[in-house]
Amino acid sequence: MNNGTILRGTDLNKSYGDLxxxxxxxxxxxxxxxxxxxxKSGSGKTTLLSLISGLEHATSGHVTLDGxxxxxxxxxxxxxxxxxxxxxxxxxxxxxxxLSAWENVALPLFPVKMPGEERxxxxxxxxxxxxxxxxxxxxxxxxxxxxxxxxxxxxxxxxHPKVLFADEPTxxxxxxxxxxxxxxxxxxxxxxxxAILMVTHDEDLAKSADRIIRMQDGEVMS
Amino acid sequence: MNLRYLRSELYYQKRRTLAAVMGLSIGIALxxxxxxxxxxxxxxxxxxxxxxxxxxxxxxxxxxxxDLTGAVFPCSAVTIRDEEVKKIETLPGVRGIGRAVLLWxxxxxxxxIVLGVEQQNSVGPSILRHFVIEGRFFEEGKPEALVxxxxxxxxxxxxxxxxxxxKRDYPVLGIVDASRAAKIxxxxxxxxxxxxxxxxxxxGQVQAVSPFNPADVNLLFIKADEERIPExxxxxxxxxxxxxxxxxxxxxxxxxxxxxxxxxxxTLAASLIAILVAILISFKTMAGNITERARxxxxxxxxxxxxxxxxxxxxxxxxxxxxxxGFLGLLMALVAAYxxxxxxxxxxxxxxxxxxxxxxxxxGDQIFKTLRLPVHVPWTLAxxxxxxxxxxxxxxxxxxxxxxxxxxxxxxxxxx
Numbered sequence: 001m002n003n004g005t006i007l008r009g010t011d012l013n014k015s016y017g018d019l020x021x022x023x024x025x026x027x028x029x030x031x032x033x034x035x036x037x038x039x040k041s042g043s044g045k046t047t048l049l050s051l052i053s054g055l056e057h058a059t060s061g062h063v064t065l066d067g068x069x070x071x072x073x074x075x076x077x078x079x080x081x082x083x084x085x086x087x088x089x090x091x092x093x094x095x096x097x098x099l100s101a102w103e104n105v106a107l108p109l110f111p112v113k114m115p116g117e118e119r120x121x122x123x124x125x126x127x128x129x130x131x132x133x134x135x136x137x138x139x140x141x142x143x144x145x146x147x148x149x150x151x152x153x154x155x156x157x158x159x160h161p162k163v164l165f166a167d168e169p170t171x172x173x174x175x176x177x178x179x180x181x182x183x184x185x186x187x188x189x190x191x192x193x194x195a196i197l198m199v200t201h202d203e204d205l206a207k208s209a210d211r212i213i214r215m216q217d218g219e220v221m222s
Numbered sequence: 223m224n225l226r227y228l229r230s231e232l233y234y235q236k237r238r239t240l241a242a243v244m245g246l247s248i249g250i251a252l253x254x255x256x257x258x259x260x261x262x263x264x265x266x267x268x269x270x271x272x273x274x275x276x277x278x279x280x281x282x283x284x285x286x287x288x289d290l291t292g293a294v295f296p297c298s299a300v301t302i303r304d305e306e307v308k309k310i311e312t313l314p315g316v317r318g319i320g321r322a323v324l325l326w327x328x329x330x331x332x333x334x335i336v337l338g339v340e341q342q343n344s345v346g347p348s349i350l351r352h353f354v355i356e357g358r359f360f361e362e363g364k365p366e367a368l369v370x371x372x373x374x375x376x377x378x379x380x381x382x383x384x385x386x387x388x389k390r391d392y393p394v395l396g397i398v399d400a401s402r403a404a405k406i407x408x409x410x411x412x413x414x415x416x417x418x419x420x421x422x423x424x425x426g427q428v429q430a431v432s433p434f435n436p437a438d439v440n441l442l443f444i445k446a447d448e449e450r451i452p453e454x455x456x457x458x459x460x461x462x463x464x465x466x467x468x469x470x471x472x473x474x475x476x477x478x479x480x481x482x483x484x485x486x487x488x489t490l491a492a493s494l495i496a497i498l499v500a501i502l503i504s505f506k507t508m509a510g511n512i513t514e515r516a517r518x519x520x521x522x523x524x525x526x527x528x529x530x531x532x533x534x535x536x537x538x539x540x541x542x543x544x545x546x547x548g549f550l551g552l553l554m555a556l557v558a559a560y561x562x563x564x565x566x567x568x569x570x571x572x573x574x575x576x577x578x579x580x581x582x583x584x585x586g587d588q589i590f591k592t593l594r595l596p597v598h599v600p601w602t603l604a605x606x607x608x609x610x611x612x613x614x615x616x617x618x619x620x621x622x623x624x625x626x627x628x629x630x631x632x633x634x635x636x637x638x
Contacts, residue, residue, distance in 0.1 A: 075529065076528040080528060084526070100230075103226060103227070108527075111526070111531040116226075
């Protein structure tokens, strides 16, 4: 299944003042690989996800995606990097409450110069794939938790990312809805060979992954 | 900037939008109405002079005549020499001059207020020719008289009668309703200027108070360039000496006594306070709104919006809200201006501009010119207010947008 490394973090450290949150972590994700980052609350897994996804700079260490080093990128370069290469799914969905489902999906495309119709078509197609074809014009407040997360997944996919980052994607969902969301992620992984890095504290969910990385006190245990 | 996002944000966050719009719109409305009121009082203050086609009146005060018999000068209007008039005509800003002679004539059985007016002049009291309600206007050089309608009614004087003033007879050619024309230089009887000059020159009482040649006058009406009136007033006061009395739009404005009329500085200060308070309210509301949206901004950045995209979007929202506030403020000001335009304003006419002997009935009463306050919002003020709203929106949006765009997405998204 593995066809080379798409994402690599080398000797990553992150400190907030005297507090070392990530300590000398190195990891890599191959094309089409589904990796779970597991650890207790406060183990540094979300911070590691932020570093490796370009959400924030590491105190030291290097991150390369598809061979490009993003370690010394500016804020705007990181933003463009995220738009073009990665997608995010958050625990609390983080949808914009004033935008409809399709507009939320198209949100990463708003700053991109393209016809409005094209934007809407891409967003609507993804929502249909998420079985939300009837909910394209609904505001997030009119959607269930599972529907909101499926909108968030569609948003993460709208720019055709190379890697999908999911931070506790089922954390706010009941088990049945959570399972459905996991099924979507597994399908994306299998059918589209999308590299996925998922942060979770749920060992059962982590079993779905190709590989599990365990963290404790800012360090990778296995 | 995405219009769809902008519209959704303003539409679905009605409370936020309304709070930002209302605060600024009240300030804008206050700014407009304060300035419109100030302009209205200024406009109103010009009316008494405009009604006789003048911008400035010139008089010179003198002594009270010792003996009130025959023709005398009111103490507020003594001789202005012909040479002085000719010199005034050449002053910068003077576009035209109207001459008049005002006399009190005390005969054995009656007291008259007599005004000598030019036969043809658009400046000064010769505009009375348009207010002859019976008979006709006189011809220059002929010893003829017009009588004020209320005086004629009181004493039963009719066209065709002959009246006697300081032992001279004058046929009554017409009846004039001067109250429709002006409240300045209102008399009982109007004579051709040359006749009034002859009466004054031949009067011992006049000559005793102030030497008077037949070409002299004691009232001047000046039409002047509006922007040069202050400079002209200053020159006239220097030229005419300490006894000169000038009537100008500013002197009427001072008599009005309203805060709006009193000072440009008050209007400016009040406008500045209104707009500063509005800016602060609007800034605070928008700052609160934007802070509430820190997480949203974090999401935008996480999904690939660069700082400029975020600032542009927030700037557009802010400018749109402030533009709406500008138009709402303008609408509120227009409604207020309409309401205020029904208000009457009484402009006091200084006694010296229409002097009546105090011992005559109503002689000491204050005369007022009453008119509707001419409040309206000029398009330049409306445009300025709306543009100011846009500028406020632009500055607020740029400042707040720049601040919030510096937020790191990981900082706001990590705390689930």
